[in-house]
Amino acid sequence: MMRVTCSTALALLVSGCMSITVVEDSGPKGDAKPARSPMQVTSSPIPDYQRNSAWYTDAQTRVSRAPTHGKAKNIVLFLGDGMGISTITAARILAGQQQGNPGEENRLSFEEFPVTGLVKTYNVDSQTPDSAGTMSAIMTGVKTKIGVFGVDERITQENCQSGQGAELLSLLDIAELAGKSTGVISTARLTHATPAATYAKTVNRDWEDDGEMPDEAKAQGCTDIAAQFLAAENRLNTQFGEGASDGIEVAMGGGRRHFLPGSVDGGRRKDGRNLIDEWQAAYPKGNYISDKAGLGAASDVPLLGLFSGSHMAYASERNQPGAHQPSLTAMTLKALQLLQDDDEGFLLVVEAGRIDHAHHAGNAANALTDTVELSEAVAAVMRNIDSDDTLVMVTADHSHVFTMAGYPRRGNPILGKVVTAWSDDPSLDENGLPYTTLGYMNGRGFRDHGEQLNADSTYAEPPSTGRKDISTIDTTQPGYHQEALIPLNSETHGGEDVAVYANGPGAEGAMGAIEQNQLFHVMLQATSWEAEAAARVEALGDKR
Ligand SMILES: [Zn+2]
Known part of the structure; x- marks a missing residue:
């Protein structure tokens, strides 16, 4: 790697020069040939240690070889937490049987997508992965260790200091820097690994509030995940200049207890902070909502919805008449409607977080019902987007040890x-x-x-x-x-590959048997966000 000057041809993408780096491609392993010239020049807000990682360059090169059809203005990423292939098969059958059919012939909504791939889920130190390391790979383009997200593999788990200087820029960070609207939704706690990996960086996924952090980590400057949600805008503005980010537009899920002090509504914070009040103060026009009625009435961003103290209920309970928690489809459609107001484009990440929890409990019925709910949310999105300008991807972070066995009749x-x-x-x-x-x-x-x-x-x-x-x-x-x-x-989780289903511009990058961190590159290369982010950051730098 070496530095070059602003005059380098490809720096034309941006108005000036910033972190211009020549990446000497470490090259994909095996027989693959690099598709670009070996001297690839890019201007990017992404740190060099992230962009120069072999995980990064290998996946980047593989995606760059895929055929492309236009650019995506918007991305919707759906994650079924723990939604392995046997879960998809069984859920498809359950949904078909609920419609009075044999079931096997049924298709979940995303099974209509033209592109599918198989995704290798392991973490750098774990044959069978967890949701933290896997979502980190999907959001940052590099794999990392089990139990952590937003930091690279040089860290030591639970060691605060080891994470400082190892922070990775996430796709949500890049979308913010590019001036896009961003949204994150989960039926699990908003501070749980999958949704949190979009906006937070941590060497321990369990640090959901300050009460769960050791004093040493706090003394070294690490902060809990709920606090990082509140600080997400400031983090980018501090790093890249005032105005770099305008904050996350839409965030919904469970996990209220991590935002509240012990004195309030089952709060778990020890520092006395009420992060919901702080959020409202930081965003005076923001809508904080806590139930289905509030969701129905919400009509503007920013929107923060915390619908339960811990995880939201399973779909089987939530979708009963009279339930106060909204369906995944209702949350997703509201987010879509609000984010579509932004002509610049958006990133929306939607997690069906409780498929995983039902499996951990050994309860197939709820795992399958929550998978069917995810399929319905995808179908609702597909009815409300333009496939020519929106990349929609559906995948899982990891599988479970869940099987379909015997010779049951059709x-x-x-x-x-x-x-x-x-x-x-x-x-x-x-x-x-x-x-x-x-x-x-x-x-x-x-x-x-x-x-x-x-x-x-x-x-x-x-x-x-x-x-x-x-x-x-x-x-x-x-x-x-x-x-x-x-x-x-x-x-426990299962270690075999999961599936990815993709539709829209750039979807072809998800074809084949791929490493999980490649999904980041599928999304990044589908858009112009990296160059747009570089240009915006550059302009901010000129003002300073
Ligand atoms: Zn799990």
Whole structure:
């Protein structure tokens, strides 16, 4: 890597010179050939250590080789947390069966997208990843360690100092710098790993409020995730100049407790700050809302919606008549409507965050129902955007150890016991016991009514191994916990690839078997945001 002067040809993109760097492409591994000249010159607000990472340059090169059809003005990124391929298959069948059909022939909305790919999800230090490292890869273009986001792999987890100087610019940061509107929505806590990786940088994903941080980390200058949400605009303005960012336009989810002091509404903050009041003071025209009615009435940005103390409810509860929490579709459509007011374009990130939680509990019904809700939100977006100017991507951060097994006949209830095409009686195992189609490799599982969990989620008695008779159990009822081979309090993530579905300008970059950090480059190269951000930052620098 070496510095060059402003006169370099490709710096014409911007009005002046700023962090102009010649990237000597480290090149993709294997037989791939670089598509650009080896001396690639770009002006960018993205730090050199991020842009020069082999993770970054490799994925950047691969995307640059994909055919393109125009540029995207807007991006909508949907994340199904823990939505592995077996989850998609089972959810598609459930949705079809709910419409009175056999189910297998059904398509979820995003299965209509023309481009699909397989995504390798591992973290740099973890064969099976978590939501923090994976979303960090999707948002920054480089992989990192498990349990952290917005910082690169040089950090040591939970060591505040190690993260200083390792911060990565996220796609949301870049969209802000490019003058776009930005939005982030989750059915999990807004401070949870997936949504937070859009706007925060942390060496510990659990630092959702200051009460969860060690004093040493605070003394070293690290701040909690909720506080970073409030400071997101200032962070960019401090780094790039006043006016660089106008703040996140739309943010909705759960997690109110991390924004409130202990004295207020189950708040968990120890520093006495009320971040909701502070947000309202910082954005006098901002709308803070806390329920479905507030969402319906909201008509302007910035919008902050915190609909529950912790995670929002599962879709099965939330979408009941009289529920106070909104559906994912209602949140997504409101965000879309508000963000579309910006003629400059927008980035919207939408997480169905509780697919993951239902799987961790070994409860397929809620995992599938929340997946169907995600599909409905995608369908609603597709009805309200122009596919010629908006890239829509649907993916997952990681999978779960969730399987579809046996030889159930066509149309067999997906939550039911296996009944084959050649017998009307349930299939039996070697001990003469029936079994369900859906199950888990590990987790809480159904074993025996007697094995209740204590309030602290430990087992009252060590769980037995070996199967119990489920002949008289209705496995299709929503609270059923499918069987698991290995007894764990919480079912674990799975390490196999997840899928990506893409539609719109730049979608082709997601084709093939790709590393997860490539998804960032698909989105970045679909737009002109990097150059626009560079130009805006440059102009700010000239004013200073
Ligand atoms: Zn998880």
